Amino acid sequence: MSELRITAATVGHPGGGDVVHELDLHVPSGGVDAVLGASGSGKSTLLLAIAGLLPLRAGEIAVGDRVLSTARRTVPPERRGVGWVPQDASLFPHLTVAQNIAFGLPRGERDPRGERVRAMLELVELGGFGDRAPADLSGGQAQRVALARALAPAPSIVLLDEPFSALDATLRVGLRREIGRILRDAGATALLVTHDQEEAFALADRVSVLRSGRVEQHGTAEELFARPRSAWLATFLGESTLVPATRDGDAWRTPLGPVPVAAGAIDDAEAMLVVRPEQLKPFAAGVPITVRDVEYSGHDRLLLAEAEGVPGTVLMRMPSAIGIELGTRMPVRIHGTPHAVPLAGA
Numbered sequence: 521m522s523e524l525r526i527t528a529a530t531v532g533h534p535g536g537g538d539v540v541h542e543l544d545l546h547v548p549s550g551g552v553d554a555v556l557g558a559s560g561s562g563k564s565t566l567l568l569a570i571a572g573l574l575p576l577r578a579g580e581i582a583v584g585d586r587v588l589s590t591a592r593r594t595v596p597p598e599r600r601g602v603g604w605v606p607q608d609a610s611l612f613p614h615l616t617v618a619q620n621i622a623f624g625l626p627r628g629e630r631d632p633r634g635e636r637v638r639a640m641l642e643l644v645e646l647g648g649f650g651d652r653a654p655a656d657l658s659g660g661q662a663q664r665v666a667l668a669r670a671l672a673p674a675p676s677i678v679l680l681d682e683p684f685s686a687l688d689a690t691l692r693v694g695l696r697r698e699i700g701r702i703l704r705d706a707g708a709t710a711l712l713v714t715h716d717q718e719e720a721f722a723l724a725d726r727v728s729v730l731r732s733g734r735v736e737q738h739g740t741a742e743e744l745f746a747r748p749r750s751a752w753l754a755t756f757l758g759e760s761t762l763v764p765a766t767r768d769g770d771a772w773r774t775p776l777g778p779v780p781v782a783a784g785a786i787d788d789a790e791a792m793l794v795v796r797p798e799q800l801k802p803f804a805a806g807v808p809i810t811v812r813d814v815e816y817s818g819h820d821r822l823l824l825a826e827a828e829g830v831p832g833t834v835l836m837r838m839p840s841a842i843g844i845e846l847g848t849r850m851p852v853r854i855h856g857t858p859h860a861v862p863l864a865g866a
């Protein structure tokens with residue numbers, strides 16, 4: 521397995537404009553990375569380019585020291601050493617599980633009873649399932665077979681295209697843990713593409729967030745969540761209130777009261793503070809918010825409120841045991857040192 525290096529890649533569909541713009545992405549050897557983006561952000565287009573199904577308009581895709589795509593040359597899909605796990609397992613229905621896995625191997629080595637197929641079945645913990653028909657598998661088992669098929673020829677890179685989207689919620693959580701384990705056991709370099717943040721954060725070492733075909737930010741889940749580079753990313757990654765702030769020495773002045781400036785904060789005189797719902801607390805001497813709606817979620821309630829000087833909805837989390845009537849005016853303050861993002865690029 522080898523590192524994947526994408527440099528300034530621009531990709532589009534025939535007859536259409538550019539969809540992915542000058543994208544840089546690096547997955548180290550044996551790393552599991554995710555590309556996270558909303559529908560239409562260009563995730564599938566990027567995968568097609570990595571798999572060799574779309575040519576590059578500019579830039580380069582390389583695996584290890586082997587260049588696979590440039591604007592002038594595209595190594596064909598079957599010679600790229602790239603494995604693919606599609607959204608729905610897409611197993612051949614007329615072949616057994618073992619035959620499906622063997623199908624991933626080079627011609628001449630496609631022995632369903634062979635050592636490689638057996639090892640792959642063991643890897644995905646389906647040792648006794650080789651003779652089954654795909655129709656007799658659960659959705660999660662079928663996805664594991666699809667992964668075994670992709671890994672069988674020991675590809676340099678494995679691409680996972682929303683591999684859990686066809687499964688129900690409980691199965692997803694279990695399977696993504698297992699697939700993470702399988703990829704790491706296999707030492708695979710993998711790129712997961714998904715619109716599901718929880719999935720990306722749970723499975724990947726690092727995440728690139730794609731916005732209109734460009735990487736908005738790349739980092740670990742913790743880095744992205746705690747220190748988003750833009751207001752757009754902050755709200756894309758989680759519920760938050762954007763509170764306008766003006767720098768006043770070591771504090772931000774905000775419509776919800778003063779807040780200390782966090783260490784390492786941006787230097788700007790004006791910014792937006794990313795206030796997570798749990799960072800707002802009731803405070804007798806605080807600034808009033810007016811509750812307009814309440815979302816009950818079992819263990820807590822999310823209050824949707826208004827406050828003078830805050831342009832959007834103010835979000836605040838409260839224990840569900842505390843009943844709140846609509847129209848309630850409640851004094852609050854910001855707790856802790858919220859992250860500040862620049863006003864521009866929101």
Ligand SMILES: Nc1ncnc2c1ncn2[C@@H]1O[C@H](COP(=O)(O)OP(=O)(O)OP(=O)(O)O)[C@@H](O)[C@H]1O
Nearest residue numbers: 533536539557558559560561562563564565566715
């Ligand atoms: N075959 C195609 N021909 C022309 N344009 C396309 C084609 N496929 C996708 N596009 C366009 O490329 C853009 C990005 O689409 P893409 O499918 O890559 O996004 P995505 O992030 O994978 O979305 P989703 O999560 O909905 O699959 C969209 O504007 C889409 O209309």
